Amino acid sequence: MNSERLSALRQSFARLFGQTPRLFRAPGRVNLIGEHTDYNDGFVMPVAISRSTVIAASPRDDRQLHMSSLDFREASGGNVRVSSLDDPRPARAWTDYITGVAAMLERRGLRLRGANLLVASDIPAGAGLSSSAALEMASGWALLHTAGQEMDRTELALAGQEAEHAFVGTLCGIMDQYISANGRAGQATCLDCRSLSAEQLQLPEGFDIVICNTGVKHELASSEYNVRRRECQQGVELLRRFLPRIQNLRDVSLPDFERYRDALPEVIQRRCRHVITENQRVLRTREALREGHWNKLSELLAASHQSLRMDYEVSCAELDLMVDLAQRAPGFLAGRMTGGGFGGCTVNLVERQRSEAFVKAVLTGYNRRTGGNCGIQAEAYVVASASGVCALPDPSPQPELVEQIPGEHCQ
Numbered sequence: 001m002n003s004e005r006l007s008a009l010r011q012s013f014a015r016l017f018g019q020t021p022r023l024f025r026a027p028g029r030v031n032l033i034g035e036h037t038d039y040n041d042g043f044v045m046p047v048a049i050s051r052s053t054v055i056a057a058s059p060r061d062d063r064q065l066h067m068s069s070l071d072f073r074e075a076s077g078g079n080v081r082v083s084s085l086d087d088p089r090p091a092r093a094w095t096d097y098i099t100g101v102a103a104m105l106e107r108r109g110l111r112l113r114g115a116n117l118l119v120a121s122d123i124p125a126g127a128g129l130s131s132s133a134a135l136e137m138a139s140g141w142a143l144l145h146t147a148g149q150e151m152d153r154t155e156l157a158l159a160g161q162e163a164e165h166a167f168v169g170t171l172c173g174i175m176d177q178y179i180s181a182n183g184r185a186g187q188a189t190c191l192d193c194r195s196l197s198a199e200q201l202q203l204p205e206g207f208d209i210v211i212c213n214t215g216v217k218h219e220l221a222s223s224e225y226n227v228r229r230r231e232c233q234q235g236v237e238l239l240r241r242f243l244p245r246i247q248n249l250r251d252v253s254l255p256d257f258e259r260y261r262d263a264l265p266e267v268i269q270r271r272c273r274h275v276i277t278e279n280q281r282v283l284r285t286r287e288a289l290r291e292g293h294w295n296k297l298s299e300l301l302a303a304s305h306q307s308l309r310m311d312y313e314v315s316c317a318e319l320d321l322m323v324d325l326a327q328r329a330p331g332f333l334a335g336r337m338t339g340g341g342f343g344g345c346t347v348n349l350v351e352r353q354r355s356e357a358f359v360k361a362v363l364t365g366y367n368r369r370t371g372g373n374c375g376i377q378a379e380a381y382v383v384a385s386a387s388g389v390c391a392l393p394d395p396s397p398q399p400e401l402v403e404q405i406p407g408e409h410c411q
């Protein structure tokens, strides 16, 4: 987020609450590879990105949270929503992410203080870049600091996931919160969603991450997501007749799958094959990044897209078109659809000097092909990898005198 927006946030906070705030920032994320593997106990490879949510915060003397967002103006008069730490409950509003995190932190035995909180973000909400996890991690960090408390980053991520389950009703995996808390600039994280063990991997230098938003979100998205989860579970139950020790598709090797696949209905076979091969692709991508074999990324991401399209059937015409255009655009190294599917975004690694030309080629081609369909607003975000949640240093007329906060790895 640029410095003008940060000073606007500070000024709005001062006007709204009459105090000087501290600022806390948490990044959005994009998943490089490992799609629909998280709820199968598998592997994912997210990157925290340079689009983020920033929360301005100051302590209160009571146990209330007074919350406002520069991006979500309340339709009904007052701009501040209030919840109580002593009686946190869902309000069916954006503030549930914050109240929920506060409740989950207190459930862990931490005593928080009331706080004034003002949110600003440059992560497009609902586009699949996890503005919700960024909101949870930024507010969690703000509430911890305001109360003079500390917590392990992964524990905070788990609290955020629980908040999303219990207060918002979204049964998300742990990937989004994990990477928003733990991301590192210049690196992707290979995360084992079962054990939460993680390996940091160097991303190729000289490349931008270009996220192309198809501008569509088909209605099917959430119902089909639940159908896919059930189909995977069905696959596990059928395969368990031959492989009694498996708990999840994560535990099925490709040779075992090939041996027993004929016992599964055709659709279930394809769903299982996607998950099993996608886990392997994540591990092969890890190898490629460890060894700096960037060219292999192209093949692996393309294979992931094909598998999501043909076996898992969660792509759509717009995503296929975006991927197809990207593969022929200047500077392209690797790309595929990212997120749950049925619309949303593609992720691409693009040579930095040519990312502008890349964006132009993809958006022009896309608009030409979807032309006349005026509802579609495609966009592209050129981002860098970024570090996880942190407190921002207070503004100073002599920035060189600002000391780094120990233990922080904010950029």
Ligand code: ADP
Binding pocket: 053, 069, 070, 071, 072, 093, 094, 095, 097, 119, 120, 121, 124, 125, 126, 127, 128, 129, 130, 131, 132, 133, 135
């Ligand atoms: P995603 O996480 O993919 O962006 P979600 O539907 O999970 O999409 O989360 C989006 C929701 O998060 C919004 O509808 C809103 O409730 C909340 N949210 C995100 N950003 C902000 C913001 N800047 N201010 C207030 N609420 C926000």
Ligand code: MG
Binding pocket: 130, 131, 132, 133
């Ligand atoms: Mg979300």
